[in-house]
Amino acid sequence: MANIQEIARLAGVSTATISRVINGHPHVSESTRKKVIELIEQLDYVPNGNAISLKKGATCLIGIVAVAFNPLLIRFMQAFTQSAEKHGFNITLFITNGQAEKELVALEMLKRKQLDAIVCVLRSNEWNVIESYTKYGPIVTWQRLENSNIPSVFMDQYEAYCTGLEHLYSKGYRKILSIYPMPNGLNTKERMRAHSDFVLKYGIPAEKFPVFQGKTLVRDGEELARWWISQINRPDAVFCANDEVAAGFITVIRRLGFSVPGDVGIIGFDNTEVAHLLDLTTIHYPVDQQAENAFTIIQNMIDTTTKELIPLNYTLVERQST
């Protein structure tokens, strides 16, 4: 494979000139530029990327680290990739399946200068381990963390959940059942707090509904519907853990002849494709903007600029289910 020296030799000029031509630098006579370009095309020459990386100390490669695939994560990845691509960065992927060592592979590559930055979407190691690598390059995360100086694009769900509850209240619903995502998860805690504050605020009498947790699938929503139908004292509104659960719920409820929002109001979370499809009221979750911000943060750290971040806001998307 031809290298820059061979081109230089054949063109009868120095490597410096070749470099100038390749990188579009000024101060090259039109005639030599022509000749060089011709030669480059003839020999099918391209610069060696590793040599450039070595010289520049950067690879234009960003690592994305995550535990596993899921629809929200894929959305994040795609949005991040899109931002990164615009600025010439490519993505290398590390799916850890919860194995800390795989995450360390990525962190080590950062240290060895094979990665310019890392987005640790869902971590596997302890934060202090990850933090010890921040000196080798930008590391950004999607999760919340305390007592750490790793930038994060995490969003607290308390306010958003309140907004959803207030919406239901304003629509006249009083017997509201909340379905929570993963138990022990931070999001579940925040939503529970929002719900109990809400109950307190309006002095809503306590209902004897069971606590539903760890419900995140369409299937869970379907089961929930069967539970709802079997009850004598039914909730008049259900705030689902996400749009999938809401989708399962509304589908079964309607199929069996009940009316939404008449017999029961339903609200989802995330504003995914299915919420649009089934006309579900939901909370819009700006994953794409979070991803964009994640890239902007990295960019700011690399170029020491201070490009503004997009303000992140949940918004209520009101549709026919409430």
Place this chain on the structure above:
Amino acid sequence: MANIQEIARLAGVSTATISRVINGHPHVSESTRKKVIELIEQLDYVPNGNAISLKKGATCLIGIVAVAFNPLLIRFMQAFTQSAEKHGFNITLFITNGQAEKELVALEMLKRKQLDAIVCVLRSNEWNVIESYTKYGPIVTWQRLENSNIPSVFMDQYEAYCTGLEHLYSKGYRKILSIYPMPNGLNTKERMRAHSDFVLKYGIPAEKFPVFQGKTLVRDGEELARWWISQINRPDAVFCANDEVAAGFITVIRRLGFSVPGDVGIIGFDNTEVAHLLDLTTIHYPVDQQAENAFTIIQNMIDTTTKELIPLNYTLVERQST
């Protein structure tokens, strides 16, 4: 950041010795080895990956190129990544959304030696364009291609489809309806050919069923069920395009009081999670082994070895739906 020369200077030895210690080469006295290792840890030194890549002419990075995400592709990716990891390779991802230029980014990185190989799962450029890059490194694909010397782990579906049809026949089904995936797709063509050969072979009288194509979603299966119920002359078995369609079909059919496999036999394709869940007869599709083979092919090309490939076979997975 410390480099090898600094370690050498501080240890009072040459860089060659440091290199030997790092790479576990013999012929280093125990005492100097100890001293060097200590110094390396003290200074938190790691070799610069780009320098090594430049020197070795390899990055241990393999690109995966695909049009978009889908469950089968994710399975392929995960299996491939697992094989690659065992041999110290990492994956960088290129999702093209059908844009040929994005695929070219990957191909150019191969040319520039930033990628050691490429798995072109679902291509965006014409084959001859991709083929022109094979001289820069191994390129393997998941798709079928003609008149080309790009290795492929594609599997023809004709035999597999025949097996499924024979199975239905042996179970006594005679009015079999086939639901096909994407129109114009090679797989659809092969399955159609298998079906018409099957009809001919057993002299099955022609039925006036419509041709269903482009059905690949749960939703499609649900619609199909409503169509089936509305018919007077119903198929007694349905060979679905994939497990998702079969899942939608069987769920609705059963919910509305029909019996499977009594009223209708159902068979899916791919043997995904949902087929197991709903106890669907299906055709097992060895994606994981295809991915392993893809890596083995690459490995063989890089190391000029001739490691054996895993034989790829579809198998009928008989369950309760037939």
Place this chain on the structure above:
DNA sequence: TTGTACGCGTTATCAG
């Protein structure tokens, strides 16, 4: 067992 010195392929500074 250890060291010297060159090559990997570029970029960039500085002199001309």
Place this chain on the structure above:
DNA sequence: CTGATAACGCGTACAA
């Protein structure tokens, strides 16, 4: 407008 040459950081013949 152009060229020599010093980095960038490492691996490895070859010599000692």
